[in-house]
Amino acid sequence: MNEERIIAVQAALRESGVDALLISVGSDLPYLTGYRAMPLERITALVVPAFGEATLFVPELEAPRVDTSVEVRPWGETDDPFDRIAAGLPSDSTIAVGDQMWASFLIAFQDRRPGARFVDAEPLMAPLRMIKDKDEIAALRDAGHAVDGVADHLSTVRFGGRTEREMSRIVSDLVLASGHESVSFAIVAAGKNGASPHHEGSDQIIEPGDAVVVDFGGRVRGYGSDTTRMYCVGEAPDGFVEAYAVLEHAQRAAVESVRPGTTAETIDATARSIISDGGYGEFFIHRTGHGIGLDAHEQPYIVQGNTEPIRTGMAFSIEPGIYIPGRWGMRIEDIVVATDDGVERLNRSSRKLRFVE
Amino acid sequence: MNEERIIAVQAALRESGVDALLISVGSDLPYLTGYRAMPLERITALVVPAFGEATLFVPELEAPRVDTSVEVRPWGETDDPFDRIAAGLPSDSTIAVGDQMWASFLIAFQDRRPGARFVDAEPLMAPLRMIKDKDEIAALRDAGHAVDGVADHLSTVRFGGRTEREMSRIVSDLVLASGHESVSFAIVAAGKNGASPHHEGSDQIIEPGDAVVVDFGGRVRGYGSDTTRMYCVGEAPDGFVEAYAVLEHAQRAAVESVRPGTTAETIDATARSIISDGGYGEFFIHRTGHGIGLDAHEQPYIVQGNTEPIRTGMAFSIEPGIYIPGRWGMRIEDIVVATDDGVERLNRSSRKLRFVE
Numbered sequence: 006m007n008e009e010r011i012i013a014v015q016a017a018l019r020e021s022g023v024d025a026l027l028i029s030v031g032s033d034l035p036y037l038t039g040y041r042a043m044p045l046e047r048i049t050a051l052v053v054p055a056f057g058e059a060t061l062f063v064p065e066l067e068a069p070r071v072d073t074s075v076e077v078r079p080w081g082e083t084d085d086p087f088d089r090i091a092a093g094l095p096s097d098s099t100i101a102v103g104d105q106m107w108a109s110f111l112i113a114f115q116d117r118r119p120g121a122r123f124v125d126a127e128p129l130m131a132p133l134r135m136i137k138d139k140d141e142i143a144a145l146r147d148a149g150h151a152v153d154g155v156a157d158h159l160s161t162v163r164f165g166g167r168t169e170r171e172m173s174r175i176v177s178d179l180v181l182a183s184g185h186e187s188v189s190f191a192i193v194a195a196g197k198n199g200a201s202p203h204h205e206g207s208d209q210i211i212e213p214g215d216a217v218v219v220d221f222g223g224r225v226r227g228y229g230s231d232t233t234r235m236y237c238v239g240e241a242p243d244g245f246v247e248a249y250a251v252l253e254h255a256q257r258a259a260v261e262s263v264r265p266g267t268t269a270e271t272i273d274a275t276a277r278s279i280i281s282d283g284g285y286g287e288f289f290i291h292r293t294g295h296g297i298g299l300d301a302h303e304q305p306y307i308v309q310g311n312t313e314p315i316r317t318g319m320a321f322s323i324e325p326g327i328y329i330p331g332r333w334g335m336r337i338e339d340i341v342v343a344t345d346d347g348v349e350r351l352n353r354s355s356r357k358l359r360f361v362e
Numbered sequence: 363m364n365e366e367r368i369i370a371v372q373a374a375l376r377e378s379g380v381d382a383l384l385i386s387v388g389s390d391l392p393y394l395t396g397y398r399a400m401p402l403e404r405i406t407a408l409v410v411p412a413f414g415e416a417t418l419f420v421p422e423l424e425a426p427r428v429d430t431s432v433e434v435r436p437w438g439e440t441d442d443p444f445d446r447i448a449a450g451l452p453s454d455s456t457i458a459v460g461d462q463m464w465a466s467f468l469i470a471f472q473d474r475r476p477g478a479r480f481v482d483a484e485p486l487m488a489p490l491r492m493i494k495d496k497d498e499i500a501a502l503r504d505a506g507h508a509v510d511g512v513a514d515h516l517s518t519v520r521f522g523g524r525t526e527r528e529m530s531r532i533v534s535d536l537v538l539a540s541g542h543e544s545v546s547f548a549i550v551a552a553g554k555n556g557a558s559p560h561h562e563g564s565d566q567i568i569e570p571g572d573a574v575v576v577d578f579g580g581r582v583r584g585y586g587s588d589t590t591r592m593y594c595v596g597e598a599p600d601g602f603v604e605a606y607a608v609l610e611h612a613q614r615a616a617v618e619s620v621r622p623g624t625t626a627e628t629i630d631a632t633a634r635s636i637i638s639d640g641g642y643g644e645f646f647i648h649r650t651g652h653g654i655g656l657d658a659h660e661q662p663y664i665v666q667g668n669t670e671p672i673r674t675g676m677a678f679s680i681e682p683g684i685y686i687p688g689r690w691g692m693r694i695e696d697i698v699v700a701t702d703d704g705v706e707r708l709n710r711s712s713r714k715l716r717f718v719e
Contacts, residue, residue: 043560046652046659066648069558069687082649083666104466109482111465125466174538181531201426203400291423292439295403302403309440330426 007074010037010133011059017129018055024095026053026126028103029110032299033130035227038073048110050090051075062090091117101126131304135296136318141228142342145297145320148230149340149351151183152222156234156354159219163362164211165238169193173206176221185223185230189301192220192233196242199334202291202326213239216333222301229297231322232352233338236359248327249335249358251283256337256356259293259323263341263348269311276325277309285327294322297340319343320351364431367394367490368416374486375412381452383410383483385460386467389656390487392584395430405467407447408432419447448474458483488661492653493675498585499699502654502677505587506697506708508540509579513591513711516576520719521568522595526550530563533578542580542587546658549577549590553599556691559648559683570596573690579658586654588679589709590695593716605684606692606715608640613694613713616650616680620698620705626668626678633682634666642684651679654697676700677708 014037018026028034029050035041038061042049047064063071064086065079080086087110094100097120102111104127115123137145158179164172176191194204196215204218211217215238222231235249259276273293280289294307297320305313307321319342326336339352371394375383385391386407392398395418399406404421420428421443422436437443444467451457454477459468461484472480494502515536521529533548551561553572561575568574572595579588592606616633630650637646649665654677662670664678676699683693696709 066559070560070562082647102465102469104464106465107461108459108463108465108468108480109461109484111468112459112480112482123465123469125469127466202423203427205427290439 007037007039011053011075013133014053014129015055017133018053018101021129022099023101023124023129024055024098026101026129027051027090027094027106027114028126029106031103031105032303033103033126033134036130036134036299038075040071040073041227043067048086048090050086050110052090052093054093060093062086087113087117090114094118094121096120098122099124101129103130127304134298135304136316137298137320137342138318141298142318142320144226144228145230145340145342146351148185148223148225148228149232150353151185151225152180152230152232153352153354155179155183155221156219156232159234159236160359160361164195164215164217164236165213165362166210168208168210169195169198169206170208172211172217172219176219180221180223185225188221188223189229190220190222192218194218194334196333197331200328200330200332202328202334202336211238214242216242216245216335218334218336220336220338227299229299229301231297231301231338231340232354233324233336234354234356234359235335235337236361238361240360241358242333245333245335246358248283248285251280251285252325252327252335252337253356255279255283255325256323256339259325260339260341260348260350263315263323263343265315265317265343265345267315269305269307269313269315270309272315272323273307273309276323280325280327288327288329289325290328291326294324296321315343317343317345364394364396368410368432370490371410371486372412374490375410375458378486379456380458380481380486381412381455383458383486384408384447384451384463384471385483386463388460388462389660390460390483390491393487393491393656395432397428397430398584400424405443405447407443407467409447409450411450417450419443444470444474447471451475451478453477455479456481458486460487484661491655492661493673494655494677494699495675498655499675499677501583501585502587502697502699503708505542505580505582505585506589507710508542508582509537509587509589510709510711512536512540512578513576513589516591516593517716517718521572521574521593522570522719523567525565525567526552526555526563527565529568529574529576533576537578537580542582545578545580546586547577547579549575551575551691553690554688557685557687557689559685559691559693568595571599573599573602573692575691575693577693577695584656586656586658588654588658588695588697589711590681590693591711591713591716592692592694593718595718597717598715599690602690602692603715605640605642608637608642609682609684609692609694610713612636612640612682613680613696616682617696617698617705617707620672620680620700622672622674622700622702624672626662626664626670626672627666629672629680630664630666633680637682637684645684645686646682647685648683651681653678672700674700674702
């Protein structure tokens with residue numbers, strides 16, 4: 006598996022005239038080696054030359070954790086790892102660096118190879134990583150179905166009287182209990198906090214009449230889940246049910262529009278035009294979705310201006326929202342994967358508004 | 363507070379001949395603005411010119427989360443944020459970039475300002491961030507005392523028969539219950555897994571006779587805790603108690619050696635020479651410690667070759683370890699802060715070997 010991916014990336018390097026790939030933290034590393042590095046100051050770096058063998062440099066104390074078919078070279082606590090890694094990089098060359106590498110690491114390499122041209126590896130990696138294979142889709146599907154169970158279970162949980170932070174904790178516990186190996190986020194945003202799409206759970210107490218955005222996900226076999234469902238405590242706030250009908254229509258239509266050959270921006274436009282026609286266009290303040298895989302957010306981004314054609318095996322979120330500042334917010338989110346003849350929803354729990362105590 | 367820090371960093375920029383500071387994800391941002399950005403693909407960037415006002419660029423959908431005294435400029439989903447941010451950067455200048463900025467962001471800025479020289483901001487930021495003020499020390503102290511309670515509580519918990527992963531979960535729950543706002547890590551490494559210093563909790567069942575490394579920490583008011591204590595299930599493995607006596611001696615001596623004017627490498631040498639004299643030198647495979655604050659690992663690093671003089675207000679770990687591959691590992695870790703006349707241990711739970719069921 007990893008060997009095939011390294012062969013594919015080497016072909017991409019040669020086609021693009023890039024001499025070597027140099028990656029550290031981020032998901033390109035587990036994609037190519039099966040090993041996820043700790044996001045700390047001791048550098049882990051994979052060097053993949055356009056021709057020849059790949060080498061993984063790891064801090065000596067982390068070497069016992071590493072299980073990969075790639076050749077591993079540990080560096081010691083008093084070594085200069087940048088000197089050691091740069092030794093394998095041609096001086097007068099083009100080197101593609103992983104998008105999430107720390108800037109301080111890139112600068113250290115640029116200082117050691119002033120004649121080299123450093124470019125972003127994302128345009129090389131994304132075409133490979135965007136198309137999920139059968140095992141990747143199975144992991145995404147298992148992750149999706151697990152969080153669907155959490156969303157349904159939450160319909161039986163009392164929200165009123167708890168803080169957002171407590172609810173976030175309950176969601177996290179349920180995600181782990183559902184078989185996820187880790188929780189990536191558990192947004193619980195009640196009442197006017199719902200109008201902040203990336204709100205962090207606060208000490209605010211959830212009250213009757215609050216609409217609550219619950220957006221959560223984690224990892225199963227390295228692959229992400231990400232779903233959003235809406236819960237109303239007792240009753241919905243003024244104007245909410247009407248807007249929700251528009252949002253649900255937009256989300257369903259966008260999901261149904263997914264098929265090979267359409268483009269990312271067309272899917273965005275499908276959701277956006279329905280929300281605009283409903284009179285809420287100015288309150289849909291973000292793109293319709295993002296790709297998902299080893300990263301929680303990755304290509305393809307479902308956004309105006311992205312003409313990327315959808316292909317079989319692409320997995321991404323469809324998550325339109327409506328946010329009225331000072332009042333409430335709402336979002337409905339499913340992960341979908343494009344299939345040969347259309348789309349598979351990896352989240353299948355009901356998208357209806359849920360009423361809780 | 364943030365205003366004073368921005369004034370201090372501007373003075374440092376002018377002294378170093380740097381025209382602007384440009385930071386995104388990482389802890390420099392909360393240090394200077396009170397706001398921690400999400401480590402995602404939508405860039406958040408603070409520009410601090412050597413002269414003039416700082417500006418914080420944030421994704422429009424995250425703007426409602428931002429609470430800072432710095433001027434905030436949201437960018438929209440279809441804007442090019444790099445063009446907007448680079449517009450405020452002089453063309454022919456020296457720009458210091460935050461050490462944890464994504465490489466893809468740095469490359470985007472380098473493409474837009476090819477005449478500029480981009481340098482690592484860490485040498486500018488570390489001297490400021492290394493010296494903790496009273497509030498920072500209070501947060502580190504509260505965090506340290508909270509995890510001490512967890513370490514003590516763990517002495518009453520049954521380890522045997524549980525998997526490492528279950529124990530890791532129990533530790534995480536206790537850290538949150540102790541008043542931490544988040545858990546950063548909860549390493550539980552039993553038996554031979556203990557010989558891997560950064561082991562991740564596996565499905566391995568903890569057995570009688572296992573020595574278990576438990577290394578955990580999280581955040582209180584943004585500041586980290588980090589402590590390691592050793593637990594033996596029933597009895598200690600062969601040779602363990604003798605080695606532990608050496609390790610405890612080394613750790614205590616290193617803590618006691620901390621005072622203003624000594625150097626980071628001297629503290630490392632204190633621990634290392636005792637472990638070497640005890641016959642375990644080759645099994646102490648990492649540095650003695652790392653600074654701690656808004657980052658889990660930051661300067662000063664307590665490592666051979668680091669001649670940084672210790673000053674009042676520096677906070678760091680003292681965590682020597684002994685790792686025998688295929689058999690067991692051990693580590694004892696406290697966070698300490700240098701005071702005018704010596705050292706304060708922020709972890710005060712017993713460093714003795716703990717026996718559990």
